[in-house]
Amino acid sequence: MLYLNLKRIFTAAGVRQPRKFLAQMGYKDTTIHRIIFQTARIVRLQELERMCLKFGCTPNDLLEWVPSAADAERDVPLQQLRMKEELFIDDMVMKLSYDEQLELKEIIKERFGKKQEKGVALAKEE
Numbered sequence: 001m002l003y004l005n006l007k008r009i010f011t012a013a014g015v016r017q018p019r020k021f022l023a024q025m026g027y028k029d030t031t032i033h034r035i036i037f038q039t040a041r042i043v044r045l046q047e048l049e050r051m052c053l054k055f056g057c058t059p060n061d062l063l064e065w066v067p068s069a070a071d072a073e074r075d076v077p078l079q080q081l082r083m084k085e086e087l088f089i090d091d092m093v094m095k096l097s098y099d100e101q102l103e104l105k106e107i108i109k110e111r112f113g114k115k116q117e118k119g120v121a122l123a124k125e126e
Contacts, residue, residue, distance in 0.1 A: 001065070001066055001067075001068075002063055002064070002065055002078075002081070003038045003064045003065075003066060004035060004038065004040050004043050004062060004063060004064075005062065005063065005064035005083070006018065006035060006036075006051070006062060008061070009051075009055050009057060009062060012055075013055055018032075018035075018036055019032055019036065022035060022036075025050075025054070048062065060080065060081060063081050064081055064083050065078045065079070065081035065082050066082075066083075067082070
């Protein structure tokens with residue numbers, strides 16, 4: 001069965017209070033409850049699009065497939081939507097020593113700094 005699973009995207013986006021966040025997006029309490037507890041059975045495409053635009057993601061990032069026992073081993077594209085090991089980088093970073101965190105910061109700057117600088121330059125040109 002397919003489920004709307006926003007836990008991963010909330011964590012990745014730094015949303016610490018999902019109820020408050022969804023309320024600010026205009027969702028009603030009953031809908032918020034269904035989203036948080038993954039009991040929503042109907043999701044309108046326009047709502048899915050709205051969430052994707054808000055988080056800068058695709059529907060695949062918001063959906064999770066929990067197969068029946070009979071379907072669990074089938075070789076079908078839905079396997080891509082199965083819950084993967086969650087990577088919460090903040091948890092990983094907090095386990096590093098201070099020196100390791102500084103080293104990681106330099107690695108990130110080297111790897112992604114140029115992309116960020118280009119993005120800033122492009123934004124200034126516009």
